[in-house]
Amino acid sequence: MDASTWDLIWRNLWPMLQATVTQTLPLTAISFVIGLVLALFVALARISKIRPLSLLARGYISVIRGTPLLVQLFIVFYALPQLNVVIDPFPAAVIAFSLNVGGYAAEVVRAAILSIPKGQWEAAQTIGMGYSTTLQRIILPQAARTAVPPLSNTLISLVKDTSLASTILVTELLRVAQLAAAPTFDFFALYGVAAVYYWVICVVLSFGQIRLETRLERYVAR
Numbered sequence: 001m002d003a004s005t006w007d008l009i010w011r012n013l014w015p016m017l018q019a020t021v022t023q024t025l026p027l028t029a030i031s032f033v034i035g036l037v038l039a040l041f042v043a044l045a046r047i048s049k050i051r052p053l054s055l056l057a058r059g060y061i062s063v064i065r066g067t068p069l070l071v072q073l074f075i076v077f078y079a080l081p082q083l084n085v086v087i088d089p090f091p092a093a094v095i096a097f098s099l100n101v102g103g104y105a106a107e108v109v110r111a112a113i114l115s116i117p118k119g120q121w122e123a124a125q126t127i128g129m130g131y132s133t134t135l136q137r138i139i140l141p142q143a144a145r146t147a148v149p150p151l152s153n154t155l156i157s158l159v160k161d162t163s164l165a166s167t168i169l170v171t172e173l174l175r176v177a178q179l180a181a182a183p184t185f186d187f188f189a190l191y192g193v194a195a196v197y198y199w200v201i202c203v204v205l206s207f208g209q210i211r212l213e214t215r216l217e218r219y220v221a222r
Contacts (some may be wrong), residue, residue, distance in 0.1 A: 005189050012180045012190060016173055020197050023172040023174040024088070027162050031094050032155050035101025042106035043113060044135075057106070066102025070164055072096045089112050093165040101158060108150045112143035145216040152209035163198075174198055 045057035064072070077092040086093065114140050120187040124134040166175035 004184075005186055008184060008186055009189050009193055012060070012177070015180065016176050016190075016193060018035065018196060019171060019176040020173045021202070023165075023170060024162050026157070027090065027093055027097065027165060027170070027199070028155070028159050029170060031097035031162075032101055032158055034098035035158075036105055036151070038098060038102030039105035039109050043109035044100055046106060046110050046114065049168055061103050061106055064100055067095070069100050069161055070167065073164055074169060089165070089168045089170045092168060093170050094164070097158060097161065097165075099153060100161075105151060105154055108147050108154070109143070112147035113139060113147050116142050145213065148209060148213050148216060152205065152212075156205055159174070159201050159205065160198055163169070163194075 040055045042060060045053045046061070048057075052143040060069070073093065073096040076087065076096045077089065078089060084086050118136055120142075121134060122139050129137070162172055164177060165172050171179075173194050174191075177194040178187075181187045181190040
């Protein structure tokens with residue numbers, strides 16, 4: 001790389017870091033938290049004995065998993081305005097990503113809950129615990145340990161998927177790299193920097209996953 005390319009990289013390191021901190025990371029965190037809450041409700045509906053509720057949850061999961069994330073994003077941002085529902089780019093991205101995470105994580109949460117032996121449900125009921133108390137105090141803490149690795153993969157995928165938000169004009173990391181590289185067509189250098197930023201975030205999340213798994217070990221019955 002020549003001196004002008006290095007200068008281009010140097011001048012855009014801070015703006016790209018700013019976009020990462022102010023757009024990419026908040027977009028990831030907000031979407032993941034909302035998606036996780038949604039996933040819990042969908043998972044409980046999926047294993048519910050109320051058949052319409054279970055069918056509704058199954059249909060939602062099927063639609064989300066059977067359609068590309070980019071299409072879901074375009075529906076929320078470009079198609080809803082035709083129904084007089086106009087949403088700004090950032091909240092539109094949050095809605096689309098949250099719905100996507102909810103669909104995928106619901107199956108992870110469902111599998112984790114079902115992995116807890118039925119005897120623990122029965123034992124909790126024997127000592128007078130209700131459904132929600134059993135879920136909160138007995139089942140979910142143990143299910144969380146099982147769910148952490150696949151949910152961490154979902155989170156890491158979400159970090160990378162936020163780059164799709166550039167297609168609806170959210171000025172996140174990739175969008176800033178695109179705008180900075182456009183005048184000189186030096187896309188290789190700035191896309192390379194963007195790749196390094198994404199990689200660093202994913203490495204940090206992987207370390208966090210290991211520490212969280214260790215902490216949750218204490219809730220698992222042996």
